[in-house]
Amino acid sequence: MKPKILIVEDEKRLLRIIKLVLEDNGYQVKTAEDGQQGIDVWRQWRPEVVLSDLKMKPLGGMALLKFGRLNFPDIPLILLTAFGSIEMAVTAMKTGAFDFLSKPVDHNLLLETIEQALAVNGKEPQLLDNLIGSSAKMEQVRNDIRLFASTDSSVLITGESGTGKEIAARAIFQASNRKNGPFVKVNCAAIPRDLIESELFGHKKGAFTGALQDRKGAFIQADKGVLFLDEIGDLPIELQPKLLHAVEEKTITPIGESCAVPVSIKILSATNLDLETMVNNAKFRADLFYRLNTVCLKMPALRDKPADIGQLALFFVKKFCRKFDKPILKIADNTMETLETYPWPGNIRELKNIIERAAITCEQETITRDSLPETITKKKSYPPLEHTQDQVFDMAVQEQNLLMSALEQCRWNQSNTAEKLGITRSALRYRLKKYGIQK
Ligand SMILES: Nc1ncnc2c1ncn2[C@@H]1O[C@H](COP(=O)(O)OP(=O)(O)OP(=O)(O)O)[C@@H](O)[C@H]1O
Ligand SMILES: [Mg+2]
Structure with a gap:
């Protein structure tokens, strides 16, 4: 059965687009245009994941969330929020929303979040079990996660793009004694430069033009939980002293306030940049680097743990065949060999995308090299220079x-x-x- 997703959104155009994207990706979709309609469809249709806008009239996303918590506590709800309403969104997280995505919605991110939501649907999230791979490198990652979750030290998670840094951050949170508190993620690369300070530390009404009301920043929102600073390498250098102060003192001062507020927080940060080189080139402050890097979780590149490729490929085949309502496909031996020897520059995310395509396009019982893109089946060969005129x-x-x-x-x-x-x-x-x- 295709998973059922309910979308509640009052902007008709956006609603239509999201519906198309989800249907194209193998989901059954029903839609509603406000919270009340949403409740009605939820009751009758029993979706597995609900996607809802925050601000709708007469009944908004918070009311829908409360209805869900009371009546269908196992069903994850993902909120779509207009930019800048992180405060409201985080209140929603505390009320039990699964995650929130800012508009304009990035389709890939939306699909990834829905998958994560489906993975926890109906059960206590066991993210450590969701980390596939039994290579020695992956066992080491699991041990580190358990160890790093047991203290309040800051953890820096490094690794190339697509190696699983975010899934590891969520696993640390789940394995920690803060797991009943909030998990607040701030993507330092996605927020405009001049808004990051307010996003992190909050501001007082009137602190600057446009600060129409008090706003709590991510630090306060994440109090008693975990703050995940994603893409930390993109944090502007001028903000780094303030972050350093917050991390060292565990207190923050919202823009325009004179008093510092204490927070109890565990900080996880992630980057695919080489922070050490950035420190050497004065692009990242050394003192902040050492603070964030109390311990470091290194996510291995997929090509460095080839023993996991087969297991991951089979895991994704199963997952996508279920999703697309197909019998579970096999993978031909020579095709598996191709997968195992390809260098995977996009790591696990790339493998996952490629298996998804193969699951969609394959019409036989077995996935063969024909279902893989040429980038993978063809060894790169550069023509000698003298031929390039042709x-x-x-x-x-x-x-x-x-x-x-x-x-x-x-x-x-x-x-x-x-x-x-x-x-x-x-x-x-x-x-x-x-x-x-x-x-
Ligand atoms: N060990 C794993 N087992 C199963 N799925 C995984 C594993 N590691 C990563 N994934 C999946 O691969 C995708 C990419 O993972 P994730 O978003 O955590 O990577 P990332 O390192 O944060 O990438 P980026 O640097 O691009 O943000 C996700 O869909 C995630 O669920
Ligand atoms: Mg990431």
Whole structure:
């Protein structure tokens, strides 16, 4: 059975887009346009995950959340919030929302969050069990997670993109004695520079133009829980002294306030940048680096634990075949070999995306190399320089070729194609129109 998702959103256009994205990705969807309708559909249809806007009239997302907590406490609810309403969103987290996503909603992030929500649906989240892989490197990661969860020390999580830094951060939280408190995530790369300070520390009404009311920052919201500073390498250098002070003193001063407020907090931060080099180049403060890095959890690159590739591939095959309502596919031996020897620059996320595509496109019982993209099956070979005159250097031609091969690989599914190309659906549509490409 395809998982059932209820979307409650009063902006009709956004509602339609999210519905399309979710349906394209193998979910059953019903929609409602305000909290009251949402409650009615929830009662009758019994969705497995609910996605809801925060501000709606007459009944908003908070009311829906409270209804859910009382009547369907196992069903995760994800909130969609307008930018800047983190305060409200975090109150919602404390009331039991699973997560919140800011608008405009990033589709990949939305899909990832829904998956995580489905993984915990109906049971106590056991995120340590969700970390697949029994290689020695992964066992070490599990031991570190348990150890680092047992104290209040700050943990820096490093590793290339897609190695599982966020899933590890959530696992540390779950394994800690703060697990009943809030888990607040701040993505330092996603917030405009001039808003980060207020986002982290909050502000007093009138502290600066546009500060129309008091606002609690992430530090206060995460009190008695865990604050996860994602992409910490992107934190502007001028804000670093204030963060250092907050981490050292465990007190913060909102912008425009004169009194410091104490907070009880465990700080996890993550980055795929090389902070040590940044410190050497004066791009990141050494004192802050040492504070955040009390202990370091290193997430290994997938190519460094090839023993896990097979297990992960089978795990994702099962997961996506269930999701797309297909019998569980096998993976041919030579195809598994290809997977095991590919260097996976995008790590586990890349493997997961590729298995998802294969699960969608494969029409036999076994996934073969034909279901894998060429980037994986073809060994890279660079033509010798003297031959390059014959190559096509026309951007437009190259772009059209790229579009066509991505479209064909994704069987003309636009959201998959856009994801494969790393562009948004509207960017894809723009290009299709530009070149007059039609099925
Ligand atoms: N050990 C694992 N077992 C199962 N799934 C995993 C594992 N590690 C990562 N994943 C999945 O891979 C995807 C990427 O993981 P995650 O978002 O934690 O990576 P990240 O290191 O934070 O990446 P980025 O640096 O790009 O933010 C997620 O969908 C996650 O659920
Ligand atoms: Mg991440």
